[in-house]
Amino acid sequence: MHAAVPAGKIRAAPRVQMFKKILIANRGEIAVRIIRACHEMGIATVAVYSDVDRAALHVRKSDEAYFIGPAAASESYLRIDKIIDAAKRSGAEAIHPGYGFLSENAKFAQACADAGLKFIGPSPHSMEMMGSKTRARQEMEKAAVPFVPGTSRGLVSPEEAEEVAERIGYPVMLKAAAGGGGKGMRLVHTRKELGSALESAQSEAQRSFGDSEIYVEKAIVNPRHIEMQILADEHGNTVWLGERECSIQRRHQKVLEESPSSIVDPEMRRRMGEVAVKVAQAASYTNAGTIEFLVDQQKNFYFLEMNTRLQVEHPVTELTTGLDLVHLQIRIAAGEKLPLAQSDVEIRGHAIECRIYAEDPDNNYFPSPGKITLLLSPSGPGIRCDSGMYEGWNVPMDYDPLLAKLIGYGSDRQQAIMRLQRALGEYFVAGIKTNISLFQRILGDADFQLGKLDTGYLDRLLAKDTQARTSRAAEHGASEKTVTLDTIAAIAAGLFAVLDPASASTKNGSVGSADSTASTSVPSNWKQKGRSEGLR
Amino acid sequence: MVYEVVVTKKAGDKTGNETGGKSHRLELENTAEGWACRFDGQPILIDAVIARRDVLSLLIDGRAYEIKREQTTTDLHMWVGNSCFAVELRDPRSLRSRQKAAGNEKGPRQIVAPMPGRIVRLLVAENSSVEAGQGIVVVEAMKMQNEIKSPKKGVIKRISAIPGAAVNPGDILAVVE
Numbered sequence: 001m002h003a004a005v006p007a008g009k010i011r012a013a014p015r016v017q018m019f020k021k022i023l024i025a026n027r028g029e030i031a032v033r034i035i036r037a038c039h040e041m042g043i044a045t046v047a048v049y050s051d052v053d054r055a056a057l058h059v060r061k062s063d064e065a066y067f068i069g070p071a072a073a074s075e076s077y078l079r080i081d082k083i084i085d086a087a088k089r090s091g092a093e094a095i096h097p098g099y100g101f102l103s104e105n106a107k108f109a110q111a112c113a114d115a116g117l118k119f120i121g122p123s124p125h126s127m128e129m130m131g132s133k134t135r136a137r138q139e140m141e142k143a144a145v146p147f148v149p150g151t152s153r154g155l156v157s158p159e160e161a162e163e164v165a166e167r168i169g170y171p172v173m174l175k176a177a178a179g180g181g182g183k184g185m186r187l188v189h190t191r192k193e194l195g196s197a198l199e200s201a202q203s204e205a206q207r208s209f210g211d212s213e214i215y216v217e218k219a220i221v222n223p224r225h226i227e228m229q230i231l232a233d234e235h236g237n238t239v240w241l242g243e244r245e246c247s248i249q250r251r252h253q254k255v256l257e258e259s260p261s262s263i264v265d266p267e268m269r270r271r272m273g274e275v276a277v278k279v280a281q282a283a284s285y286t287n288a289g290t291i292e293f294l295v296d297q298q299k300n301f302y303f304l305e306m307n308t309r310l311q312v313e314h315p316v317t318e319l320t321t322g323l324d325l326v327h328l329q330i331r332i333a334a335g336e337k338l339p340l341a342q343s344d345v346e347i348r349g350h351a352i353e354c355r356i357y358a359e360d361p362d363n364n365y366f367p368s369p370g371k372i373t374l375l376l377s378p379s380g381p382g383i384r385c386d387s388g389m390y391e392g393w394n395v396p397m398d399y400d401p402l403l404a405k406l407i408g409y410g411s412d413r414q415q416a417i418m419r420l421q422r423a424l425g426e427y428f429v430a431g432i433k434t435n436i437s438l439f440q441r442i443l444g445d446a447d448f449q450l451g452k453l454d455t456g457y458l459d460r461l462l463a464k465d466t467q468a469r470t471s472r473a474a475e476h477g478a479s480e481k482t483v484t485l486d487t488i489a490a491i492a493a494g495l496f497a498v499l500d501p502a503s504a505s506t507k508n509g510s511v512g513s514a515d516s517t518a519s520t521s522v523p524s525n526w527k528q529k530g531r532s533e534g535l536r
Numbered sequence: 537m538v539y540e541v542v543v544t545k546k547a548g549d550k551t552g553n554e555t556g557g558k559s560h561r562l563e564l565e566n567t568a569e570g571w572a573c574r575f576d577g578q579p580i581l582i583d584a585v586i587a588r589r590d591v592l593s594l595l596i597d598g599r600a601y602e603i604k605r606e607q608t609t610t611d612l613h614m615w616v617g618n619s620c621f622a623v624e625l626r627d628p629r630s631l632r633s634r635q636k637a638a639g640n641e642k643g644p645r646q647i648v649a650p651m652p653g654r655i656v657r658l659l660v661a662e663n664s665s666v667e668a669g670q671g672i673v674v675v676e677a678m679k680m681q682n683e684i685k686s687p688k689k690g691v692i693k694r695i696s697a698i699p700g701a702a703v704n705p706g707d708i709l710a711v712v713e
Contacts, residue, residue: 358678362546366680367677367678369677369678370705373590374604374606376591396652397651397653397676398678399678400678428615430590430604430605430606440618485617485619485621486545486621487560487575488594488601489614489619490560490562491562491580492594492605493539493605493614493623494537494541494564495564495582496592496614498537498564499592500590500592
């Protein structure tokens with residue numbers, strides 16, 4: 001889309017031996033993303049796949065593909081032995097782990113090293129240090145990195161929890177040392193709630209991570225979640241590449257990310273970037289990494305954790321810096337020096353990413369796997385679509401529901417929003433439910449357009465009365481047309497039956513509606529369930 | 537061509553709850569100028585082209601519409617922009633269609649899987665009495681467990697769901713009568 005770093009500034013690196021073949025230990029859109037980068041660099045790719053992924057896009061796009069087991073991730077994409085075996089059989093020299101699955105597993109990185117394979121990511125040592133949140137806090141304390149007040153060690157007793165909470169002041173947040181995704185996390189407002197919250201957090205942490213260690217920190221009220229991308233080569237050079245605003249979350253999962261953040265000015269960006277570089281250096285970090293910060297309403301930022309992998313939302317940084325992070329990851333892993341210095345990094349324009357999930361926005365965002373019967377993908381100026389799906393593909397029920405990422409780029413935030421809104425209108429997926437309509441709501445929301453965001457934003461938006469809203473399309477229909485949209489729908493149904501009777505055949509005089517005795521009850525069940533869940 | 541069409545607005549664009557459900561009479565006739573259509577008697581001239589399977593382009597008095605068709609396990613959907621309509625199309629000459637229009641809520645009701653998943657457990661046994669809305673089977677998909685409930689008060693005549701088994705949309709899980 002643009003190159004923020006003028007071509008001349010990217011220095012030609014001294015020649016190192018580049019990989020000839022890379023195995024991608026992942027699936028879905030990120031596997032496709034990495035395969036594309038490899039092909040751009042003239043590197044052959046090896047995909048791995050489970051029982052249900054034989055026809056998946058990453059297998060279709062790859063030069064080679066190896067079967068690694070049943071659908072359950074624990075028996076396929078999480079099996080270190082099978083993935084190493086596939087790498088050896090194929091003669092791959094390096095493994096890119098993507099995100100999720102084994103990407104932050106130090107044992108996997110070690111197993112790669114032991115097998116003579118280059119792991120495209122940091123060392124097992126750095127991963128271990130950052131994998132434990134309490135250990136990371138201890139290291140950051142030493143390096144004088146600002147973090148949220150609290151304990152840097154696991155709590156030994158409820159009494160200790162009370163003492164610390166009293167000292168730092170309520171509300172406090174209990175967190176699992178091994179945690180992630182909101183598991184083992186509890187917000188505690190008063191001393192009275194502390195005991196039972198600690199107990200339930202411990203048992204949830206034990207169940208989720210096999211580790212009941214809990215620490216406590218001061219709860220930041222209505223924080224923003226802002227993270228800083230870094231790149232570090234294996235020769236001691238580390239640069240920061242600007243922040244990503246990730247405050248729009250649901251159930252602690254990011255939904256929409258953008259760069260730059262509306263509240264970060266160049267001075268704050270530089271300070272965050274420098275802290276991020278300090279964090280990376282304290283961990284002897286190499287390759288691409290992300291330092292997450294909580295930012296309070298006074299714009300103070302606190303170290304939260306480091307993600308030792310490529311992030312889902314890396315494209316927004318690619319668009320605003322003009323860099324290809326996956327290319328650079330591979331070049332760093334091959335031993336090249338970073339081809340740019342900090343002074344070469346220039347943030348230009350604005351990028352926003354929407355995570356397209358297979359879930360039903362009308363039914364409490366329940367997962368919606370199944371066959372994609374129709375897929376119309378957006379394109380045009382400022383639009384990038386990183387997708388792992390195709391028409392006719394069966395979205396399996398066994399994995400994360402992320403289907404694709406739609407990223408809009410513009411010279412400023414407003415243009416990025418306008419382009420995304422236009423592209424979302426072009427995007428159409430049938431056969432399964434997706435959250436595409438959610439992004440139309442977010443992008444059209446006044447608070448979003450003003451950049452008034454915090455981690456509670458999306459819950460508040462979803463709680464707003466849906467009855468009161470009127471879609472632009474409906475208003476349009478009522479005011480300007482004599483033919484209403486439901487009339488159009490009725491006429492279209494008739495014309496489809498005549499002109500394109502393909503899938504919805506006219507059997508027994510009933511066109512396309514399934515046997516009502518079998519079906520009428522079912523959608524209402526799901527809806528009911530969703531509504532009752534929504535009330536919790 | 538004469539059809540009876542029932543259109544129900546779905547909450548697809550979050551404008552509110554499902555509305556509509558009215559029955560309309562639709563006549564379509566292919567003429568030299570395009571499709572001469574009568575909708576509840578109102579004449580409308582339409583230029584219609586199938587752009588590709590499941591995508592219909594309409595021009596009505598200069599206005600352009602693109603309508604997408606989606607067949608789910610339970611409904612036929614017409615998407616007009618962000619708006620989704622469930623449509624039932626009947627040929628009024630058909631006997632079965634007339635029977636159906638008359639309604640058939642009595643008798644056994646099948647409980648089917650609305651999407652692919654895996655049966656986690658059964659919540660009731662065969663021959664047990666259930667209330668409307670009572671959970672029958674727990675199905676898991678994408679790491680979320682969902683209870684499938686009885687559409688009506690009655691007795692569970694048959695349970696075909698087997699714990700641990702994979703199910704596809706439309707598979708019969710149980711029958712309640």
